[in-house]
Amino acid sequence: MKILITGAGALLGQGVFESLQNSNIRSRLIIGLADPSQTSAALYWGDFAHIIPFASSPDYIDSLISVIKHEGYQLLFPGTDIELPILSANKNRIESSTGCHVVVSDPNVIEIANDKYKTFEFLQAHSLNPPRSWLPESFDLSSESVKFPLIVKPRDGARSIGLYQVNSLIELKECLNRSKRPVIQECIGTSSEEYTSGSITLAGKSLGAITLRRELKDGNTYKASVENNKFFDEFIIRASQLLQPLGPCNFQFRIDESGLPRIFEINARFSGTTLMRSTAGFSEVVWVVEYFESGKIPSIPGDFLDLIFLRHWSMTTLDKSQLISS
Numbered sequence: 001m002k003i004l005i006t007g008a009g010a011l012l013g014q015g016v017f018e019s020l021q022n023s024n025i026r027s028r029l030i031i032g033l034a035d036p037s038q039t040s041a042a043l044y045w046g047d048f049a050h051i052i053p054f055a056s057s058p059d060y061i062d063s064l065i066s067v068i069k070h071e072g073y074q075l076l077f078p079g080t081d082i083e084l085p086i087l088s089a090n091k092n093r094i095e096s097s098t099g100c101h102v103v104v105s106d107p108n109v110i111e112i113a114n115d116k117y118k119t120f121e122f123l124q125a126h127s128l129n130p131p132r133s134w135l136p137e138s139f140d141l142s143s144e145s146v147k148f149p150l151i152v153k154p155r156d157g158a159r160s161i162g163l164y165q166v167n168s169l170i171e172l173k174e175c176l177n178r179s180k181r182p183v184i185q186e187c188i189g190t191s192s193e194e195y196t197s198g199s200i201t202l203a204g205k206s207l208g209a210i211t212l213r214r215e216l217k218d219g220n221t222y223k224a225s226v227e228n229n230k231f232f233d234e235f236i237i238r239a240s241q242l243l244q245p246l247g248p249c250n251f252q253f254r255i256d257e258s259g260l261p262r263i264f265e266i267n268a269r270f271s272g273t274t275l276m277r278s279t280a281g282f283s284e285v286v287w288v289v290e291y292f293e294s295g296k297i298p299s300i301p302g303d304f305l306d307l308i309f310l311r312h313w314s315m316t317t318l319d320k321s322q323l324i325s326s
Helices: 011-021 060-071 081-089 091-098 107-114 116-125 169-178 230-243 274-280 284-294
Strands: 002-006 030-035 048-051 075-077 150-154 164-166 182-186 194-202 205-217 220-226 247-255 261-267 308-310
Touching (some): 002 060, 011 274, 030 060, 060 091, 081 091, 081 107, 107 116, 107 230, 107 261, 116 182, 116 230, 116 261, 150 169, 194 230, 205 274, 230 247, 230 261, 274 284
Parallel strands (some): 002 030, 030 048
Antiparallel strands (some): 150 164, 150 182, 194 205, 205 220, 220 308, 247 261
């Protein structure tokens, strides 16, 4: 099978590639990687490399279709967040003109996941008990009953960029004044009680989940450990079944004082921890490939390897003559 992975310069796209590179199906795959920058490391890891426009470019979809047609790619994995809305909106066009399956969820799922307030509304509507959330216009700044700390973050943010914890009304007002399209959220637990879970949904059924306890640095997971917790996993499977993503979905949650998971973010895609998950036995990328290759519905293990992950920098070195032409 011929697979194209975008986001060769992103942790997400690189994790998808490495999950396949380390798998038992690698020998029967041809893998191309794509990115707007010729100095994106993973461009030099696969079988083919392609320079494509940024997702914000009006030429992005046409360029992607051209690459897929020329190389005969059969499966497309998006490797960045920014591509998800435009790929979802153009999924039918790409698939009908190329025959390539695009592993992206429907636009309504992408919208719920990308908008933090719509995430809250979805979770609340399905009695999944998310942290209480407010838009600034519906939050009573004069109320003496406001409980701190609170979280302020962009409705459409990612990787903790623009996220603030505020501890007073003065801090809250200052933060709202400098934030773009913010949402205010109840602060649940502490950073030592933060988890990331991945689910896989195929043929309309959420098949399984894996949970990692994590530590963040610059918005990314840099330390994590597998948490074989059936209660957490079943909770995530239920949320995923209600949301109905295609393939992978990522959920972030913290534990409240009652020991219950409280989801505060959803990403309808693979995660930056995809390689960690596949190493532990949650082979979500392989399972998606096999599903689109043969219609095979995977059987998900009940438990995963009891591993700890310590992320660190690595390096790809090239002679300047090896740079791909932009």
